[in-house]
Amino acid sequence: QVQLQESGPGLVKPSETLSLTCTVSGGSISSSNYYWGWIRQPPGKALEWIGSIYHTGSTYYNPSLKSRVTISIDTSKSRFSLILTSVTAADTAVYYCARQEGAPYGGCDYWGQGTLVTVSS
């Protein structure tokens, strides 16, 4: 059974950098069949795709966030990470990591439990 677990600070100050890591267990992060993505959900709102990464390091970002986002992967540690710079209150959300089927725009068949990140001074 594949499991994903997000980790990182739950509180970030405005203008600072949000940094989260997703650790994958129960399956290979180096599988050629899957991509690994970050999705967020502001309180009471809909889901927003942030970006995805392949085990080779190829990345795909949402244009609306591209200037502030970096996603990286460490296959030796079976984890991938999200960095979001210059955060504002609008970045307050539950952040999920997920496994995507077959493509960076594939469906998300396994999800982490999500971690709430609040942007506040």
Add this chain to the structure above:
Amino acid sequence: DIQMTQSPSSLSASVGDTVTITCRASQSISRYLNWYQQKPGKAPKLLISAASYLERGVPSRFSGSGSGTDFTLTIRSLQPEDFATYYCQHSYSTPITFGQGTRLEIK
């Protein structure tokens, strides 16, 4: 970006009812459409992929149909555990986008 529009935004129904949720894409996406169920405080769960493929373990009372721009999720014989929020998501290209959600409530 491809915009996904769901209707209705909320829906009240009773146990045993059949309900239908609609998702419309702003351009043709063939059958590259997924449906998720999300319960409060939980991550979304993939129910249906490729418009009509039921994911493993998902009850057969859930079904999906459609192609091009118009899609539907139907839930027959509603069970208490089905009351949740449902999202559609296209898998046609990046950036992937989700619908705004349909909240299914108990009448």
